[in-house]
Every structure is written in C-alpha cells, then in structure tokens.
Amino acid sequence: MSASRVLIACWMALAVLSSGTVALGQIAASGLVSIAILAVAVTKAWLIADGFMELRHAPRLWRWLVLSWAVVLAIAISFAL
Amino acid sequence: MSTSAETAGVSRRLPGDLAMWFFILAELSVFALLILAFTVAQALHPQMFSEGRQLLDRSTGLAMTLSLLTAGLFAALAQEQVRQDRPRRAALLLCGALLLACGYVAIKLTEYAHLLANGLGMEHDTFFTLYWILTAFHFLHVLLGMVILAWLAEGCLRRRYGAQEHSGLESGVLYWHMVDLVWVLLFPVVYILD
Structure with missing residues (x-):
C-alpha cells in the first residue's frame, strides 16, 4: 500500500473512532x-504516532516512548476517576 | 539533522530533527500533568464536573476533533509530496490544512464566546477554571501550529524543501501531529468522561 493510502486509511479509522467516542459518551456512565x-x-x-508521525519506521525507543505516553496517561486517568 | 538506526537489518529512521522529538516529549509531559490535574479534580468534585460537562456541546467537540485530524492528514500528505519532489502540490495541501485549522479556531472561539455569554468564565467553578486552562493552552499550541504550517507552505512555494532536503518540513509537520496527539486524549477527558 502506498504511503498516501496508509495515511488516508489512518485518517478514516481516526474519524470512525472519534464518532465512536461520542457514541460511547451517550451510554450511561459506568x-x-x-x-x-x-x-x-x-x-x-497510536494511529497518529505510528501512521501520521511515522514512528512505525522509527528507532524502537522513540516509538515506545510516544506509544507508552498514551497508555500510561490513560491508566493514570482510569485510576484517578 | 536526521537520525537513523540499523536494527536487525532493517533501516529505522526518525523523521525530522532530534531536537523536535525532545521538544515533543517535553510538551507531552506538560499536557499529561495538566490532564491528570483535571482528572484528579474531577475525582474530588464528581458532581460539579458532571454538571459542568453538561454545559459543553459534544458535537462541537467532535467537529473540532475532525478539523484537527483532517488538517493532520493534509499535512502528512504534503510531506509525502515533498519527498516526491512536488513542493507546489505540498503547498496546496498545507494551505488546505491551514483552512481546516481555521475551522477549528472558528468553532473553538464560538464555543468560548457562548460560554462567556452564559457567565461560564474561568472563575465560575473548578471545572471551568481547569477547562479554560487546559483548552486555552492547547488552543495556543494550535495557533503556533498554524504559523508553522503557513511557514512550511511558503517554504514549499519557494522550493526551500524538496526530495533531498525536507527535515525542517518534517519537524514542522511533527509539531502539528503532536497537537493532534494531545487533543485525542484531552477531548474525551474534558467533553465525555463522566
């Protein structure tokens, strides 16, 4: 798949997931x-980091630093709430 | 300056300048602290945050998300065009990204004006104090990102970037993606998560 098609596929997934977030927000909070x-x-x-920022082709340390930022933050948020 | 590493026979390359990546890590750390502060305050005042969130429009939040992400797509596509030595096409795509970013700014300013008209300023309560700090800080980053996108578009038109020289452009585009990256966690925390 060409680089441009990968980018468009990432964007489509991001748009669908963004709508999914709002849809999940309509469900009673639990x-x-x-x-x-x-x-x-x-x-x-992760889609932004690996797709748009091209970290899938980057040295592993940098890739994992950025990917783990989102995971660690999400875990911290879930503990705080 | 570009960095690359050979790992297990596969060439791995970090796009843009190494300095930009350190800057991005610093920015991500600051935003993480702000988002966590918001969440901890929510845990302390769940009722207040739930009521405050009811006053925000989620569809507006979704529209801003789509504006930012689509601008990110255009910027990434522009980067691909520069690598193929098509700077004029890249300039057009960057102008498209800039227009989409203007859409985000217009929506955000409308939301700010609506909240202020209803007396929901920074002093209203803890929810709105943190809402304004967090979203305004991100908004300032978007404005800086727009200046960078405009600078990159001008650089493409003047053929400052091309197939052989595009590290500066990659760094600028990375800054925009960082703004998107922060927003995808900020959006659910501020607008959705009760």
Whole structure:
C-alpha cells in the first residue's frame, strides 16, 4: 500500500473512532464505558504516532516512548476517576 | 539533522530533527500533568464536573476533533509530496490544512464566546477554571501550529524543501501531529468522561 493510502486509511479509522467516542459518551456512565472510551483514545493516539508521525519506521525507543505516553496517561486517568 | 538506526537489518529512521522529538516529549509531559490535574479534580468534585460537562456541546467537540485530524492528514500528505519532489502540490495541501485549522479556531472561539455569554468564565467553578486552562493552552499550541504550517507552505512555494532536503518540513509537520496527539486524549477527558 502506498504511503498516501496508509495515511488516508489512518485518517478514516481516526474519524470512525472519534464518532465512536461520542457514541460511547451517550451510554450511561459506568466504569466499563470509561475504560472503553480511554481504550479508543489510546488507539487513536497510536494511529497518529505510528501512521501520521511515522514512528512505525522509527528507532524502537522513540516509538515506545510516544506509544507508552498514551497508555500510561490513560491508566493514570482510569485510576484517578 | 536526521537520525537513523540499523536494527536487525532493517533501516529505522526518525523523521525530522532530534531536537523536535525532545521538544515533543517535553510538551507531552506538560499536557499529561495538566490532564491528570483535571482528572484528579474531577475525582474530588464528581458532581460539579458532571454538571459542568453538561454545559459543553459534544458535537462541537467532535467537529473540532475532525478539523484537527483532517488538517493532520493534509499535512502528512504534503510531506509525502515533498519527498516526491512536488513542493507546489505540498503547498496546496498545507494551505488546505491551514483552512481546516481555521475551522477549528472558528468553532473553538464560538464555543468560548457562548460560554462567556452564559457567565461560564474561568472563575465560575473548578471545572471551568481547569477547562479554560487546559483548552486555552492547547488552543495556543494550535495557533503556533498554524504559523508553522503557513511557514512550511511558503517554504514549499519557494522550493526551500524538496526530495533531498525536507527535515525542517518534517519537524514542522511533527509539531502539528503532536497537537493532534494531545487533543485525542484531552477531548474525551474534558467533553465525555463522566
């Protein structure tokens, strides 16, 4: 797949997931819904990091630093809430 | 300056300048602290945050998300065009990204004006104090990102970037993606997560 097609595929996934976040927000608040919303946010962050920022081709340390930022933050948020 | 590493026979390359990546890590750390402060305050005042969030429009939040992400797509596509030595096409795509970013700014300013008209300023309560700090700080980053996108578009038109020289452009585009990256966690925390 060409680089441009990869980017467009990432963007489409990001748009669908963004709409999914709002749809999940319509469901009555619960711990499970909050975790699902955070999981969607982490997936979006990974799509941006690996797709748009091209970290999938980058040295592993940098890739994992950025990917783990989203995971650690989401875990901290879920503990705080 | 570009960095690259050979790992297990596969060439791995970090796009843009190494300094930009350190800057991005610093920015991500600051935003993480602000987002966590917001979440901890929510845990202390759940009722206040739930009521405050009811006064925000989620569809507006979604529209801003789509504006930022689509601008990110245009910027990334522009980067691809520069690598193929098509700086004029890249300039057009960067102008498209700039227009989409203007859409975000217009929506955000409308939201700010609506909140202020209803007396929901920074002093209203803890929710709105943190809402204004967090979103205004991000908004300032978007404005800086727009200046960078305009600078990159001008650089493409003047053929400052091309197939052989595009590290500066990559760094500028990375800054925009960092703004997007922060927003995808900020958006659910501020607008959605009760």
